[in-house]
Amino acid sequence: MAQSNLYARVLGTGSYLPSERITNQALADHLAQQGVETSDEWIVARTGIHARHFAAPDQTTSDLALIASQRAIEAAGIDPQSINLILIATSTPDFVFPSTACLLQNKLGIRNNGAAFDVQAVCSGFAYGIATADSFIRSGMARTALVVGAETFSRILDFKDRTTCVLFGDGAGAVVLQTSDEAGVLASALHADGSYSDILCTPGNVNGGVVSGSAFLHMDGQAVFKLAVNVLEKVALEALDKAQFQPQDIDWLIPHQANIRIMQSTARKLGLPMERMVVTVGEHGNTSAASIPLALDVAVRDGRIKRGQNVLIEGVGGGFTWGASVIHY
Template sequence: MAQSTLYSRVAGTGSYLPPDRVTNQELAERLAKNGIETSDEWIVARTGIHARHFAEPDVPTSELALIASRRAIEAADIDPQSIDLIIVATSTPDYVFPSTACLLQSKLGIKSHGAAFDVQAVCSGFAYALATADSFIRGGQARTALIVGAETFSRILDFNDRTTCVLFGDGAGAVILQASEEPGVLSSALHADGSYANILCTPGNVNGGVVAGSAFLHMDGQAVFKLAVNLLEKVAVEALEKAHLSADQIDWLVPHQANIRIMQGTCRKLHLPQERMIVTVGEHGNTSAASIPLALDVAVRDGRIRRGQNVLIEGVGGGFTWGASVIRY
C-alpha cells in the first residue's frame, strides 16, 4: 500500500505582550529628557504606530516565549510532551548560548528530547522558522512542532535616535504545527542578500567580556523602505505561484508589522483590498520576529481568520532576509 503524503497544519496559536504599554506621548516625554524632540503626530504619520509594549528589565525573551507557547499549546489542545521540535526565531536571545529554544523547552517541562534551536533572520525569522518546521514534518523528522517568534527589542534601542527607538516593541507569538494528511502550509519562499547587511543591523559582539562595536540597532530607514516594498511583492508572488494560487484567492494577508506605509504598499502591489490585511502595528509597534505570529493569533482569536481560509504571511528584515508562506488555516 502506498504511503500517504505528509503535510503540516496549524493546530493552535498563542501570543503575549508585556503589560507595560508605552504610548507615543509617554515615549516623547522620555526622549525629551534626552533633548530629543518627537510627538505622537510625527510618529503616527510616519509609521502608523500609536503604542508599543516593553518588557521589564529582568524579564528575558524566553519568559515572553513561554507564555505565548502555553497559550498555543492550550489552543491546540495537545500534551506538551508530544512536542518533538522547538524553533525560536529571535534576535534578542537570553544568552549567547544555550539557545532560547533550549531554555524554553526546559521551562515547559518537555522531556521528549526532540530538536530545539534558534533561528536568526531578524524580522523574517518567523517565516524562516515556519518553513523549517514544515520541512522537518514533511520529511518525517518531527510530528508536532512549536514555532515561536519572541523579542525584547527594547534592550537594543538607542533612545537618543528617534528614527529607530519609536518603531520597536517587545512581545511573542507562537504556533503549534502538526503532521497531517491535509495540506496546511502550502508553500514557502525564503531569500537573503548579505550585501545589504549595513542598512539594518546591530553591529556588536562580545569580546573579552565587553561589547565590541555597537549593541544598538542601526537603520537606514529610506534604504530599508525602498528595498522592503519591492522584495515583499516579489516573494509573495513567488509563494503564491508555488501554492498554485492567485492573490485574489488569499483571504488574509498577515505581513510583518514594520510600518503601515510598507504594509499598505505591499497590499497595493498585490492588488489586495486593504480590508484583507491584518494590522496590529498601531498597538504593537515592530516586534521583529514576533510580529507575524502575534498578528496571526490576534486575528484567529477575534474570529477573522477561520478554518479553511488561505493566509499569506510575509516578512523582511536585517541580513537582508525576506520570506513568505501560504497557509491554508
C-alpha cells in the same frame, strides 16, 4: 525519505505582550528629557504606530516566549510532551548560548524530545521558522512543532535616535504545527542577500568579556523602505506561484508589522483590498520576529481568520532576509 502526502497544519496560536504599554506621548515625554524631540503625530504619520510594550527588567525573551507558547499549546489541545521540535525566531536571545529554544524547552518541562534551536533571520525569522518546521514535518523528522517569534528589542534601542527608538517593541507569538494529511503550509519562499547587511544591523560582538562595536540597532530607514517594498511583492508572488494560487485566492494577508506604509504598499501591489490585511502594528510597533505570529493570533482569536481560509504571511528583515508562506488554515 520525504513523504509528500504529509502537511504541517496549524493546530493552535498564542501571543503575549508585556504589561508595560508605552504610548507615543509617554515615549515622547521621556525622550524630551534627553533632548530628543518627537511627537505622537510624527510617529503615527510615518509608521502607523500608537503604542508599544516593553518587557519588565526581569523578563527575558524566553519568558515572553513561554507565555505565548502556553497559550498556543492550550489552543491546540495537545500535551506539551508531544512536541518534538521547538524553533524560536529571535534576534534578542537570553544568552549567547544556550539557545533560547533550549531554555524554553526546559521551562515547558519537555525533556529530551526532539530538536530545539534558534532561527536568526531578524524580522523574517518567523517566516523562516515556519518554512523550516514545515520541512521537518513533511520529511517525517518531526510530528509536532512549536514555532515561536519572541523579541525584547527594547534592550538594543538607542533612545537618543528617534528614527529607530520609536519603532520597536517587545512581544512574542507562537503556533503549534502538527503532521496532517489535510492541507496546511502549502508553499514557502525564502531569500537572503548579505550585501545589504549594513542598512539594518546591530554591529556588536562579545570580545574579552565586553561588547566590541555597537550593541544598539542601526538603520538606514530610506534604504530599508525601498528594499522592503520591492522584495515583499516578489517573494509573495513566488510563494503564491508555488502554491498554484493567485493573489485573489488569499483571504488574509499578514505582513511583518513594521510600518503601515510598507504594509499598504505590499497589499496594493498584490491587488488585495486593505480590509483583507491584518494590521496590529498600531498597538505593539515593530516586534521583529514576533510580529507575524502576534498578528495571526489576534486575527484567529477575534474570529477573522476561520478554518478553511487561506493566509499569506510575509516578512523582511536585517541580513537582508525575506520570506513568505501560504497557509491553508
